Each structure stands twice: as structure tokens, then as C-alpha cells.
Amino acid sequence: MSLKTKIDEDIKKAMLAQEKDKLRALRAIKSLILLEETKEGRTGELTNADEIGLLSKAAKQRRDSIEIFQQQNRQDLAQKEIDELTVIETYLPKQLSEDELKAKLQAIITRLGAATPQDMGKVMGVATKELAGQADGKVVSQMVKTLLTQS
Helix, strand or coil: CCHHHHHHHHHHHHHHHCCHHHHHHHHHHHHHHHHHHCCCCCCCCCCHHHHHHHHHHHHHHHHHHHHHHHHCCCHHHHHHHHHHHHHHHCCCCCCCCHHHHHHHHHHHHHHHCCCCHHHHHHHHHHHHHHCCCCCCHHHHHHHHHHHHHHC
């Protein structure tokens, strides 16, 4: 089942259950999907990788907004973003634990033969593709940097 179909079904359920916060988040996701599908040069259907990319981007935007709102002492706005982030994360692949992420990154580093911090770009290119949606980019970057400087 495509993400768009699942979102449509969940919107109906949220409407019936009168879950306003969940409904707002689901509509935001659906809007992202529709915008991406109708982009110039698109065939109309999104691949699984496209869907994960969209959701990851939306989740990152929510995390950044939460951080800003909390710095500005706007808990009301931060809570809305937290609620939306929670809904978005239910559609993303399970996030890797720190140990799982470290193991996967070690495998990538070994496979590529990376040994110094100068190889970070090469490692990040592969890691970003292989771990799409499974870990936050900032966390991956920090861990790659740490692993490469330890070598």
C-alpha cells in the first residue's frame, strides 16, 4: 500500500475520531505528497525512497522548529510541532539505536576503505543513501566524524 493511500485512510479515521492534532499532521503530509507528485518532470507516482525522503525532511523541519520554539520559550507552538513530529515518525522506518548505527557505519567505512577525516564525504554519501530515514543526518555526520578520527 502506498503512503498516499495509507495517509488518506488515516485522515478518514482521524476525522471520525475527531483527533485535530493528528488530522493537521496527516493533512500536512498529504500536502507534501501532492506537491511532490505534481512537480515539474514527475510521472505522478512516488517511489518508496521519495516517500521516505519527504517524511524525513518534514520530520527534520519539525525538530528544527521545536528547537527554535523552545529557545524562545514558546511551549504552545513547540507542543504543536511535537505532536506533528510524533505522527510523522509513525510513517518513517524504525530509527536505528546508537549501537546499530555505529555498527552500520563501521561496516560502510570498512567497505569503502576510509581511514581519515578526509574520507568523510565519501562515507557520508554512501551512509546517507543506505540509512535514509533510519537515522538523523546530524547524528550520522557526528558519528562518522568520530569514527574516522579514532582510526
